[in-house]
Amino acid sequence: MSFTLLLIQCLNGLQYGTLLFLIAAGLTLVFGVMGFINLAHGVQYMVGAYLVFAFHQLTGSFLVSVVLSMVAALLFGLLLEHFVFRRLYGRDHLTQVLATFGIIIFLNELAKVIFGPATLSIQPPEFLAGSIQLTEQLRYPVYRFVTILAGLVVAALLYVTVTRTRVGMLIRAGATTPEMVSALGVDVQKLFMIVFGVGAMLAGFAGVIAAPIFAIEPGMGDNILIIAFVVTIIGGIGSIRGAFLAALLVGLFDTLGRTLLTEGLELVFPPSFSTQVGPALASMLIYILMAVILVVRPQGLLPAKGAA
Amino acid sequence: MKARTKITFASLAAMLAMNTALSSTALAEEVKIGMVVTLSGPPAALGQQIVDGFNLALEQNGGKLGGQSVNLIVEDDELKPDVALLKAKSLIERDKVDIVVGTVFSNLLQAIFKPVTQSKTFLISPNAGPSTFAGKNCNPYFFVTSYQNNQNAEVSGMIANEEGFEKVVLMVPNYQAGRDNVAGYKQTFKGEIADEIYTPLGHQDFSSELAKISTEGADALFTFMPGGMGVRLVKQFKATGLGDSMTFTSVFTTDETTLPGQKDAAVGFLSAGNWAPDMKNETNQAFVSAFEETYGYVPGGYAAQSYDTAMLIASALEKTGGKVSDKDAMRKALEAADFTSVRGSFSFSNNHYPVQDFHLLEVAKRDDGQYWTTVKRTIVKDYADSLHDECKM
Numbered sequence: 001m002s003f004t005l006l007l008i009q010c011l012n013g014l015q016y017g018t019l020l021f022l023i024a025a026g027l028t029l030v031f032g033v034m035g036f037i038n039l040a041h042g043v044q045y046m047v048g049a050y051l052v053f054a055f056h057q058l059t060g061s062f063l064v065s066v067v068l069s070m071v072a073a074l075l076f077g078l079l080l081e082h083f084v085f086r087r088l089y090g091r092d093h094l095t096q097v098l099a100t101f102g103i104i105i106f107l108n109e110l111a112k113v114i115f116g117p118a119t120l121s122i123q124p125p126e127f128l129a130g131s132i133q134l135t136e137q138l139r140y141p142v143y144r145f146v147t148i149l150a151g152l153v154v155a156a157l158l159y160v161t162v163t164r165t166r167v168g169m170l171i172r173a174g175a176t177t178p179e180m181v182s183a184l185g186v187d188v189q190k191l192f193m194i195v196f197g198v199g200a201m202l203a204g205f206a207g208v209i210a211a212p213i214f215a216i217e218p219g220m221g222d223n224i225l226i227i228a229f230v231v232t233i234i235g236g237i238g239s240i241r242g243a244f245l246a247a248l249l250v251g252l253f254d255t256l257g258r259t260l261l262t263e264g265l266e267l268v269f270p271p272s273f274s275t276q277v278g279p280a281l282a283s284m285l286i287y288i289l290m291a292v293i294l295v296v297r298p299q300g301l302l303p304a305k306g307a308a
Numbered sequence: 309m310k311a312r313t314k315i316t317f318a319s320l321a322a323m324l325a326m327n328t329a330l331s332s333t334a335l336a337e338e339v340k341i342g343m344v345v346t347l348s349g350p351p352a353a354l355g356q357q358i359v360d361g362f363n364l365a366l367e368q369n370g371g372k373l374g375g376q377s378v379n380l381i382v383e384d385d386e387l388k389p390d391v392a393l394l395k396a397k398s399l400i401e402r403d404k405v406d407i408v409v410g411t412v413f414s415n416l417l418q419a420i421f422k423p424v425t426q427s428k429t430f431l432i433s434p435n436a437g438p439s440t441f442a443g444k445n446c447n448p449y450f451f452v453t454s455y456q457n458n459q460n461a462e463v464s465g466m467i468a469n470e471e472g473f474e475k476v477v478l479m480v481p482n483y484q485a486g487r488d489n490v491a492g493y494k495q496t497f498k499g500e501i502a503d504e505i506y507t508p509l510g511h512q513d514f515s516s517e518l519a520k521i522s523t524e525g526a527d528a529l530f531t532f533m534p535g536g537m538g539v540r541l542v543k544q545f546k547a548t549g550l551g552d553s554m555t556f557t558s559v560f561t562t563d564e565t566t567l568p569g570q571k572d573a574a575v576g577f578l579s580a581g582n583w584a585p586d587m588k589n590e591t592n593q594a595f596v597s598a599f600e601e602t603y604g605y606v607p608g609g610y611a612a613q614s615y616d617t618a619m620l621i622a623s624a625l626e627k628t629g630g631k632v633s634d635k636d637a638m639r640k641a642l643e644a645a646d647f648t649s650v651r652g653s654f655s656f657s658n659n660h661y662p663v664q665d666f667h668l669l670e671v672a673k674r675d676d677g678q679y680w681t682t683v684k685r686t687i688v689k690d691y692a693d694s695l696h697d698e699c700k701m
Contacts, residue, residue: 002523005519005520005523008516008519009516009519012513012515012516012519013516015515016513112348112352116353117348117349117350117351117352117353117356118353118565118568118569119350119353119535119536119539119566119568119569120568120569121539121543121569121570121571123571124547129547130549131547131548131549137522137523137525137553138519138522138523139522139548139549139550140548141544141547141548143547144515144547212543213513213540213543213544213547214512214513214540215536215539215540215543215569216569217350217536218349218350219349219350220536223510223512224512255513255515255516256516258507258516258517259516259517259519259520275504275506278506279482279506279507279508280482283482283508
């Protein structure tokens with residue numbers, strides 16, 4: 001494997017990682033701050049993708065649809081919080097899992113009713129559609145560079161917000177001792193709503209920027225939700241820094257694993273065996289990583305401060 | 309209170325008795341056809357095409373096939389073998405259907421095959437064509453109107469030979485049908501296989517696979533990525549600019565179910581198939597225009613095969629005078645395949661799998677902005693599947 005190919009695979013891993021981070025960030029905040037298990041978080045990703053598709057049909061401009069979709073995703077998250085999730089905070093985790101699972105089924109079916117079961121797609125804007133020639137054989141799509149960049153910018157913004165601003169301070173405080181924050185006169189209910197809305201918007205944003213790369217279909221958020229949980233666990237629940245590190249780690253592990261593992265096995269075993277075992281092993285890789293980290297460091301790589 | 313319950317029960321019993329009496333009189337006049345297809349989850353579009361194709365045939369003939377009224381009962385197998393089995397059993401035992409039409413996916417066909425054929429009910433598959441029932445496990449009650457699964461990949465290998473590809477990369481999802489396609493391709497392709505790549509089923513991001521492929525200097529890619537996987541792969545393939553250096557060939561990846569998502573990215577891509585909506589025969593042109601008018605989208609192979617299935621049943625019912633009860637007569641009538649297929653030539657091999665032409669297809673954009681596949685040229689004529697010799701029936 002040449003150096004450029006390795007570089008490209010790293011870029012791919014980075015791109016996958018930043019996408020995962022956008023989803024896992026909301027998940028880890030909602031769970032860390034509110035102690036709330038939200039299985040419907042993956043559905044927000046799907047909602048984002050469908051929103052950008054719908055707005056693109058209406059307006060014809062990609063950038064305008066991105067902005068509109070993010071606003072709509074935020075509103076949608078707030079509505080869900082107001083009408084459904086607010087009633088579940090006091091309940092046990094099993095109830096939360098059941099209720100949010102119900103929302104997954106409901107929204108997946110709703111997407112099918114509105115947009116039909118067929119796979120949809122949208123084009124990236126014209127000025128991002130090309131690809132950059134890296135070497136004679138290797139090219140990298142401009143749009144993917146932009147998604148990496150967008151992901152990193154959002155990560156930085158989020159980090160600054162959580163560590164440097166008053167709201168961020170309240171979020172961190174709320175995560176450790178919500179009773180004390182409440183006793184100090186902070187409206188915890190409102191704080192939760194903000195956290196939830198922002199989480200939903202981030203997942204929606206991930207769906208928006210993923211839409212031109214992947215296809216838009218009902219149920220598209222279900223698989224990525226599982227990976228987002230893996231990221232949350234590896235990074236340490238409630239920790240934004242942990243989620244970022246874990247997302248990049250999982251992204252790189254998964255991407256490089258899929259290419260290097262089969263080739264690596266071929267050095268030792270016959271090709272027929274390697275093509276049988278390699279792909280199977282590669283798809284297990286991130287779960288093995290999670291298992292190892294759970295054994296070695298059960299609290300996650302960078303646990304949120306103050307959390308037990 | 310007690311008396312009231314009694315009355316309710318009595319009236320209920322009376323109602324039920326009346327109901328059965330009614331339905332048994334109705335039974336004598338109509339043929340019941342049960343359909344088991346996937347109508348939920350991402351592949352729902354495929355099942356929908358099959359339902360629509362069959363319904364079109366029914367509508368065109370005033371709810372009748374071969375002069376006989378038909379009662380069509382559609383069931384969703386949810387892409388789960390256990391659900392498919394349950395639905396098939398209830399169709400046979402509760403609804404007492406005469407014919408079962410299904411399924412979309414081969415693994416679901418495996419699940420319903422035994423109970424349906426053992427009850428001596430005719431099972432006609434409008435799409436799934438597993439090789440398992442083509443050879444020595446062929447069955448007198450089982451018919452396939454689509455193809456045998458390996459055939460499309462075998463034809464793809466022939467296409468590669470004709471197009472002069474010397475080095476080809478194969479990429480398929482890591483499950484039975486994916487590996488079957490690789491095996492079928494290798495059977496006929498004479499050049500060098502540069503690499504075999506197996507991705508997880510439902511794979512999202514092909515970027516790392518595509519990067520690897522671009523370094524291998526192959527002439528062509530052969531792939532089998534049905535549904536959403538195909539949409540993602542085609543778009544990502546296009547975005548990397550790989551199309552300049554290699555040809556994209558596939559089966560079930562660029563068809564009428566995925567083209568609405570792939571759009572311009574797929575134009576010019578090649579595939580192998582037994583049918584395309586632009587085929588010039590009269591039956592086909594009438595079918596495609598009627599289908600588009602009724603359902604508002606371009607039919608794919610699934611719809612065409614389903615339409616053919618309905619026409620096949622119609623031709624058989626006409627021969628038997630609308631009766632399915634004489635199983636031998638019905639089987640003979642089905643075997644004759646005395647109908648005009650939208651594919652042009654169509655007949656059954658001794659194993660009840662079709663003998664038909666296979667073509668090189670190319671994706672094109674129509675003048676009205678819709679996308680479809682077109683026949684570029686015919687690759688093999690009257691191609692029977694390779695296992696039919698093993699069938700003793």
